[in-house]
Amino acid sequence: KIIYQRSVPEQKGEDLHDTYRRLFAEKRSREQAYGSTIIGPHRDDLLFLINGRPAKAYASQGEHKTFVIALKLGEFQHLEQQRDQAPILLFDDIFGELDAGRIEEMLNQLSDIGQVFVTTTSRNFFDKISHFKHTTHYYAVQNGTIDYQTETPENRGMQGA
Structure with a gap:
């Protein structure tokens, strides 16, 4: 409610x-x-x-984040219907308090809806999941250098970030 x-x-x-x-x-x-x-x-x-x-x-921190994510996805669907065009989604550090199952479900839902940007201070959330079957593109920022990388399900976890 x-x-x-x-x-x-x-x-x-x-x-x-x-x-x-x-x-x-x-x-x-x-x-x-x-x-x-x-x-x-x-x-x-x-x-x-x-x-x-x-x-x-x-609510726990994980439940709270899941609730906020669900609200954002509802907002996405509403805007998409109203404008007949998918908006760009931005999520800032959403995976920190989520367990592996929720992270995987979230990534699978996000990968099917359009252009999504996710910021995080650590990529280790990918280590928590094993069944994410989509290619990811990301920018890693380290020591003032920006590095663009692509990761496929086949090479996931083989690159250091």
Whole structure:
């Protein structure tokens, strides 16, 4: 379940636009002192519940990452349907807390949907899986040098990175 949480409480008898206008006026000097906005829709949040409990507090790090990945894949499908074109996906360091089964499933799903960029500080997640059957292309950055490499299922694990 997903619950939208406003940062600005709804005021009875007051239009949301008027509520924001009033609060902006009230908080202006404080916002100027902080150098950033205190209120606004950018401060709203989504509360994700798993079995009625907040995922943020009760899910393991691996479950939390899996949940975020599933949300991103849902967003991908929605955008693809709306625009009739596959968006480019970017995942930043998503494999750190995942077990081998989840990593392998994730890579197999990603390899079938279009152009995907995955950043990681370590390539050792490939050591955890043995059945990933797709060719990967990657840029390895070491000591200020960028090296482009291609890895096939046949030569996976034979290259050092």
